[in-house]
Amino acid sequence: MDELTAWLADPDPVTFPYAQVLAGFHRTGKHFVADRTLQWLAMARDAVPGTSTAADRLVRWLDVLLDKWDGRYDYRSYLALRLLAIPTAGSTTPYLEQRDRLVAGLLGDVLGFEHDAADGRTEFLPQMRPGADIVAKRHRLGLKVAVPALARLGGGPVTTGLELRATMRRLLTDDEIQSIALSILPVYVSHDEYLFIRVLQIFETTFAMLVLELRAGVAALDAGAWTAAADRVTVAAQVLTESAPTFSLLATMQVESFRTFRRFTEGASAIQSRNYRLLESLCRLPDDERLSSAAFDNTPEVRDEVLAGLRTLEQAYTEAVGRNPPPDAEPAVAAFRTFAAAVRRWRQTHYRLAVRMIGDRTGTGYTEGTPYLSEVRKIPVFLRPDLDVPPVS
Numbered sequence: 001m002d003e004l005t006a007w008l009a010d011p012d013p014v015t016f017p018y019a020q021v022l023a024g025f026h027r028t029g030k031h032f033v034a035d036r037t038l039q040w041l042a043m044a045r046d047a048v049p050g051t052s053t054a055a056d057r058l059v060r061w062l063d064v065l066l067d068k069w070d071g072r073y074d075y076r077s078y079l080a081l082r083l084l085a086i087p088t089a090g091s092t093t094p095y096l097e098q099r100d101r102l103v104a105g106l107l108g109d110v111l112g113f114e115h116d117a118a119d120g121r122t123e124f125l126p127q128m129r130p131g132a133d134i135v136a137k138r139h140r141l142g143l144k145v146a147v148p149a150l151a152r153l154g155g156g157p158v159t160t161g162l163e164l165r166a167t168m169r170r171l172l173t174d175d176e177i178q179s180i181a182l183s184i185l186p187v188y189v190s191h192d193e194y195l196f197i198r199v200l201q202i203f204e205t206t207f208a209m210l211v212l213e214l215r216a217g218v219a220a221l222d223a224g225a226w227t228a229a230a231d232r233v234t235v236a237a238q239v240l241t242e243s244a245p246t247f248s249l250l251a252t253m254q255v256e257s258f259r260t261f262r263r264f265t266e267g268a269s270a271i272q273s274r275n276y277r278l279l280e281s282l283c284r285l286p287d288d289e290r291l292s293s294a295a296f297d298n299t300p301e302v303r304d305e306v307l308a309g310l311r312t313l314e315q316a317y318t319e320a321v322g323r324n325p326p327p328d329a330e331p332a333v334a335a336f337r338t339f340a341a342a343v344r345r346w347r348q349t350h351y352r353l354a355v356r357m358i359g360d361r362t363g364t365g366y367t368e369g370t371p372y373l374s375e376v377r378k379i380p381v382f383l384r385p386d387l388d389v390p391p392v393s
């Protein structure tokens with residue numbers, strides 16, 4: 001860690017040896033980084049001067065590197081979510097465009113990695129490289145998710161993962177490219193963990209965008225803007241449906257590989273996803289049993305928001321119909337039902353994938369595992385039968 005000691009002598013956030021530190025983490029995986037290195041990094045974090053953008057980014061990154069050391073390791077830090085340009089209401093860029101930029105960027109990155117590894121051009125994550133047939137399947141499925149996003153971004157047609165990576169490197173800012181590069185911090189050295197992290201980040205990005213659309217849908221209903229409300233929920237349904245092949249992409253993960261690196265991800269589970277929990281809670285209020293279950297124990301901020309009176313689509317719809325019935329509520333109802341169907345399909349696919357990957361093992365979020373998922377997939381998306389659809393079998 002010579003670079004780190006040299007940097008500590010003159011700690012300027014702009015000159016931090018990002019590449020060298022990242023390479024060190026990649027050599028062993030985050031779980032196996034030497035205590036001595038972590039001590040140096042903790043000292044570096046204390047030494048970061050000022051409150052500039054560069055200082056802020058460096059501290060956020062060091063927090064991610066030091067999550068296990070600090071005893072704060074969880075799903076959000078595993079995925080380095082605070083480094084990524086996750087869709088936010090505070091940006092002037094439309095929600096869908098924010099999502100598309102990051103999703104296509106992440107896909108270009110992971111397909112680029114698959115390509116480099118298959119060609120022997122990287123030694124990163126050398127264990128359990130997949131065969132050529134699996135790599136080809138990953139490219140096909142990854143492109144299937146990326147192409148509609150890229151088309152909306154005006155990125156032109158791409159037919160290979162390498163073209164996608166090159167196109168995204170042109171479309172994204174240096175800042176966005178750097179954030180994506182810094183956000184891949186596997187716990188071990190299995191090839192497939194790269195794919196696992198990127199797929200989780202892609203879904204997390206999508207959930208964040210869906211939450212923004214659903215909130216906007218609630219506001220539109222409250223304003224009596226029926227067409228706008230239907231449009232918001234329709235976009236949410238479309239994007240969730242379009243994201244479905246991301247699960248097929250993850251299903252190419254080699255089970256043995258997953259079970260190997262999963263031993264070191266204990267404590268990080270998507271049950272801690274705030275955006276997924278918000279998505280669920282924005283449709284309709286969770287009942288008391290759900291609100292006091294592991295789901296909300298793992299997302300206490302969302303429980304607080306629900307208890308503070310989070311307004312749901314179902315409430316807004318019911319009140320809007322009662323107050324000011326539109327000449328035709330059918331487009332809104334159809335949008336709700338399409339969204340409910342997409343959520344139910346998402347849960348079913350997730351459940352089936354989990355059965356295949358972990359069988360009867362417990363979850364890294366400390367639930368009993370697939371029995372938990374089997375139960376929660378049946379939770380109604382909406383309580384009103386006219387808005388919901390039957391469970392997927």
Ligand code: HEM
Pocket residue numbers: 199200203204250258269270271272273276295350353354355357358362363364365366367368369370372373376
């Ligand atoms: C190998 C693939 C996967 C397996 C084996 C798996 C397994 C599990 C398990 C066992 C749980 C229950 C909580 C726990 O104890 O950890 C869970 C919850 C969850 N997972 Fe996954 N998962 C996988 C992929 C994904 C992906 C790609 C996402 C997308 C973000 C995701 C999102 C979720 C969410 C949102 C929950 C909470 C569900 C709820 O509380 O209703 N999972 N997963």
